[in-house]
Amino acid sequence: MNIAIIGTGYVGLVTGTCFADMGMQVVCVDNNEAKVQGLRQGVIPIYEPGLAPLVKKNHEAGRLSFTTSLKEGIADAEAVFIAVGTPPDEDGSADLSHVLGVAGEIGDCLDGYKVIVTKSTVPVGTAELVRARVRECLERRGATDVEFDVASNPEFLKEGAAIKDFMSPDRVVVGVDSERARKVMQRIYRPFLISSDRMLFTDIPSAEMIKYAANAMLATRISFMNDIANLCDLVGANVDMVRKGIGSDARIGTKFLYPGCGYGGSCFPKDVKAIISTARKHGYDMRVLRAVEEVNEAQKHLLFEKLERHFDGRLKGRRVALWGLAFKPETDDMRQAPSLVLIDELLKAGATVRVYDPVAMNECRRILGDNVEYGANIYDAALEADAIMLVTEWKEFRMPSWGVVHKAMRLPAEGEPLPPVLDGRNIYDRSELNSAGFTYYGLGK
Ligand SMILES: NC(=O)c1ccc[n+]([C@@H]2O[C@H](COP(=O)([O-])OP(=O)(O)OC[C@H]3O[C@@H](n4cnc5c(N)ncnc54)[C@H](O)[C@@H]3O)[C@@H](O)[C@H]2O)c1
Structure with missing residues (x-):
């Protein structure tokens, strides 16, 4: 053949x-x-x-x-x-x-x-x-x-x-x-x-539609859980428990129920846009998917907003270590990655960004050149940093030596809270980080 x-x-x-x-x-x-x-x-x-x-x-x-x-x-x-x-x-x-x-x-x-x-x-x-x-x-x-x-x-x-x-x-x-x-x-x-x-x-039209419907459904689950996580934050519930509680319902299932800092990549963002556009051309309004997109856009800014609040809006001159550039682990693809939105906001706010990703460093150099600093590993990325932002949940980021990270970072100024770790994928444990001398920010917990 x-x-x-x-x-x-x-x-x-x-x-x-x-x-x-x-x-x-x-x-x-x-x-x-x-x-x-x-x-x-x-x-x-x-x-x-x-x-x-x-x-x-x-x-x-x-x-x-x-x-x-x-x-x-x-x-x-x-x-x-x-x-x-x-x-x-x-x-x-x-x-x-x-x-x-x-x-x-x-x-x-x-x-x-x-x-x-x-x-x-x-x-x-x-x-x-x-x-x-x-x-x-x-x-x-x-x-x-x-x-x-x-x-x-x-x-x-x-x-x-x-x-x-x-x-x-x-x-x-x-x-x-x-x-x-x-x-x-x-x-x-x-x-x-x-x-x-x-x-x-x-038939041919159904096959074409299946792909968009599949991606739209997955994107919907992500935005839905991001909405639920944001509400958990406001009402004092823990989204990890909520996720387990609903995921164990066989009608719902456990996959794609993880809140995060927004979906990216070359497929979900463009495919959700494309199906909305197809519907519009046929005089139909995909209301659910417009909301899915809106929630996702907002979600990509959430870590930045948390950081801004932590420092009372004073981000100029701060150094931020950004762990993870690819839109998800095990790829070097940075198309529509949340990391790009966060880096852009941090730079605009006058912060310095020092990044590390196990495989997407060259891709980042191609896109951002010298606008950011490049660390050799997570600890090197944390050098003199005022804050850590975890954006992609690579395995090697899951259990860092927090003592080494802390030592690498800048001490907070007099009267400032402990240095923040902004966990964009909810993979860290708040009490562990608090004992290691950090302020922990997760999503919905
Ligand atoms: N990346 C994914 O995970 C994924 C998954 C499922 C479906 N898709 C879909 O598959 C399609 C391709 O996605 P991708 O991520 O592989 O894209 P890509 O950008 O990685 O690859 C496209 C390739 O096509 C080549 N190309 C463009 N015009 C050409 C031409 N006229 N003749 C020969 N080559 C040409 C480009 O040089 C490039 O190498 C898209 O429609 C995407 O939505 C992607």
Whole structure:
């Protein structure tokens, strides 16, 4: 089975590599020359646990190759997966220019039956736009006898656990409208679903909608719990206990009930915006999701507000150690990360920020350059700091030696409270921190 993947980012590279690992012949196409050159030499452009050795193994075995030429990449493929980015447009809708650009390129060189699959997260109706664009190109070339199908195969992998998610998916959703395409897609995914068939075939619009509905539901749980945590703070309840109390209800379940400093990443923020925008275009107002977004935006500022209150608004000249830059652990992805909002606010308030993240330091340098200082580890980041802000719950941040942190920090001025630790992920214990000489701020406890 020959497969082409167009767009070799988080999704494209993981998808291509996992297909190759199941014995398929995969060509990954990307229009970023440097990325393709790097991949050919074994340079993996993203941090994703387990990905590097898998790329190396399959590349060396000759099952996984990289090219900038789409024509060459799709030549022998039975299925072409479009996995390019769909960033938010100015009005929040998904920018489909990359997806449709690729569809046009495919139409310009398609010379035999293939299934053209949208793996990028795209609004309902996009597969039809892809079909129309490919047809247009075929007509222009006078190649209307060339057959093809479109399919929608949204991706549910989580950055940080992408290989595991792809290799053992909870479900594989495929929207098709032809038996021929269905058979091709079934064959591609059979190796991943040998122990149990978790393949869900739907019509194409439903497959497109499932992805947005899934992300919108997860984002809703997060914002809901952030709202509950904020109320817990006001009424003296402990959100950790509340979370356990409601999570043990089988109808609710335990996942995605953790308050934090706001969801980020390349998916939830843009997908929530995009589904709101789709609804608006159809004259419908997604009231729940507008509130989900509003709560999330406010939540990203919460640690800053707590810090400002702690120092009575006097943040100028303060030093803040910020632990964790990536939008979540086990990735170097900082797209829409709460850390960026907090750093921006701290700098505007005249504070100095010294950051540390186990893998996202280079990404931070690329985005923020010398606007922040870079620590070599959490203790180094705490050097001369007046406050600690925990933003990403990396494992190595969970049990620091608080005595060493305290020693590294600046002593509070006369009359000021103990130095604050702002726990943006509720992973620390208040009494432990109080005994170690800190003021503790959690979320809803
Ligand atoms: N990142 C995730 O966790 C995740 C999970 C599920 C779904 N998705 C969706 O998958 C899609 C891709 O996301 P990503 O995070 O992998 O994006 P990404 O930005 O990491 O990768 C996109 C890649 O496409 C390439 N590209 C752009 N235009 C191209 C073209 N015309 N020809 C060839 N290559 C081109 C870019 O150079 C880049 O390497 C998005 O729609 C996203 O919403 C992402």
